Amino acid sequence: MIPKNEVLRYLAYNDSEINDTVDSLIDECIVLTEKSIQPKHIYKVFEINSETYSFLLGNDIKEHLAGCEKYILSACTIGIGVDSLIRRYENTNITKALIIDACSSVAVENFQNKAIMSLPFEHLTFAYSPGYGDLPLDIQSKILKLLSAQKYIGLSANEEHIMIPRKSITSIIGIGEKPVAGKAAGCKNCLIQSKCIYRKKGRVCYD
Numbered sequence: 176m177i178p179k180n181e182v183l184r185y186l187a188y189n190d191s192e193i194n195d196t197v198d199s200l201i202d203e204c205i206v207l208t209e210k211s212i213q214p215k216h217i218y219k220v221f222e223i224n225s226e227t228y229s230f231l232l233g234n235d236i237k238e239h240l241a242g243c244e245k246y247i248l249s250a251c252t253i254g255i256g257v258d259s260l261i262r263r264y265e266n267t268n269i270t271k272a273l274i275i276d277a278c279s280s281v282a283v284e285n286f287q288n289k290a291i292m293s294l295p296f297e298h299l300t301f302a303y304s305p306g307y308g309d310l311p312l313d314i315q316s317k318i319l320k321l322l323s324a325q326k327y328i329g330l331s332a333n334e335e336h337i338m339i340p341r342k343s344i345t346s347i348i349g350i351g352e353k354p355v356a357g358k359a360a361g362c363k364n365c366l367i368q369s370k371c372i373y374r375k376k377g378r379v380c381y382d
Contacts, residue, residue, distance in 0.1 A: 179205065212256065216327035217250050217327050223243060228246075231314070240347070241301045242351055243355055246348065248345070251283060253286060254340055287346070291346075296350050301349070310347075313336050319331060
């Protein structure tokens with residue numbers, strides 16, 4: 176199930192602002208989105224001292240993996256069906272398209288969280304994705320190649336490093352022999368903090 180309260184957060188709605196028409200439309204879009212998603216996940220484990228570690232550029236990811244023995248490359252997608260659904264409504268009902276876009280963003284994030292929680296390791300950092308801090312977005316294709324993501328879950332990236340299907344997430348997760356903290360995410364390390372709709376309202380996009 177896609178939590179309605181999280182969809183409302185993406186849409187920057189407060190409870191008092193929702194009328195019955197919008198409320199019903201959001202319910203409809205949640206159902207449409209849930210019928211269209213096809214979640215898939217793949218991951219691989221690598222040694223910190225392996226050759227693959229060298230492609231993780233920047234200082235922030237090194238801090239994130241400090242104290243870890245190994246790290247995981249993970250990729251999640253909810254499939255191309257949602258992309259098609261959004262495009263269909265962009266031509267006929269832009270409001271519906273925007274709501275479905277929010278629903279699918281919630282869906283892929285929740286799927287990623289569940290996928291990571293199901294990993295068979297005791298001590299993990301949180302998931303750190305390309306674009307966080309100084310970790311460049313252009314390593315996206317390298318992650319997908321190392322995971323053979325196109326072959327196993329139908330996930331690729333274009334020349335602009337945008338993933339196809341769009342509602343997909345790649346991430347790096349540290350594994351430790353004891354509890355590890357990882358580098359904090361949040362607003363300080365976000366690349367779009369200057370234009371974030373939540374910060375303009377005095378809120379944040381995470382719990």
